[in-house]
Amino acid sequence: MENNNLIAATAGFVRDTLKNAEGGHDWSHIHRVWTNAKLIAQTEKADPLVVELAALLHDIADSKFHNGDEEIGPTTAGKYLNSMNVDAGIVEHVQQIIRHMSFKSSFDNPAFHSPELAIVQDADRLDAIGAIGIARAFTYGGFKGRELYNPQIKPNLNMSKEEYKNSSAPTINHFYEKLLLLKDKMNTETGKKLAQQRHEFMEAYLQQFYMECGQ
Ligand code: ADP
Ligand code: NI
Numbered sequence: 001m002e003n004n005n006l007i008a009a010t011a012g013f014v015r016d017t018l019k020n021a022e023g024g025h026d027w028s029h030i031h032r033v034w035t036n037a038k039l040i041a042q043t044e045k046a047d048p049l050v051v052e053l054a055a056l057l058h059d060i061a062d063s064k065f066h067n068g069d070e071e072i073g074p075t076t077a078g079k080y081l082n083s084m085n086v087d088a089g090i091v092e093h094v095q096q097i098i099r100h101m102s103f104k105s106s107f108d109n110p111a112f113h114s115p116e117l118a119i120v121q122d123a124d125r126l127d128a129i130g131a132i133g134i135a136r137a138f139t140y141g142g143f144k145g146r147e148l149y150n151p152q153i154k155p156n157l158n159m160s161k162e163e164y165k166n167s168s169a170p171t172i173n174h175f176y177e178k179l180l181l182l183k184d185k186m187n188t189e190t191g192k193k194l195a196q197q198r199h200e201f202m203e204a205y206l207q208q209f210y211m212e213c214g215q
Helices: 003-017 027-041 048-057 072-083 088-101 115-126 130-143 161-166 171-177 179-185 189-212
Strands: none
Touching: 003 027, 003 048, 027 048, 027 115, 027 189, 048 072, 048 088, 048 115, 072 088, 088 115, 115 189, 130 171, 130 189, 171 179, 171 189, 179 189
16 A cells, blocks of 8 residues: 555544544544654654654553553554554554653663654654643643642652552642653654743743732
């Protein structure tokens, strides 16, 4: 199958599969990550087909909804790509990218690096910051029934992954615990540039937020 047709078919498959997904990882998230990955790839040496397939398939199945099975994403993506007769090398590479996208899995799996992973990871991180990142954070906080802000509860930068997941801290804390740290984790030059602009927007947002809280 021609690359363009394979990408279009994959986009259709992902959109269908994520029809009922929750707001943080729905098709609109995938679409933004796909768009940003293509943009970043323009200035990097990387295989564009692997970048696009990995961006499209990176959240195809979330271990959170499959009893913590960390392999569910790579397995689902692999089955789909094999059904489309994609080259084994490409399938394997896309699976490795999905496996290593999340912070947690980079501890559990042997180190894997590729320019294509660097690009898709940057594109996913960009979607957690800036105006969209703010919207996603408050959506998540609302879903969890968390306070917007509570000056008595200070951000905690030393939480374990488990404590972090179960924390009921106000959503503003998430900015200090994660979102404001992301710009220094970017891999690519274009990613860094885009992250810087979104970071400054979040800082301006927080200033306005505290001003409106009378601080
Ligand atoms: P990802 O799939 O990007 O690795 P998560 O599943 O952890 O990220 O989070 C999805 C979205 O929800 C992100 O935009 C993230 O910032 C937001 N989010 C995650 N944890 C929190 C939290 N404790 N408070 C507010 N927002 C959160
Ligand atoms: Ni994602």
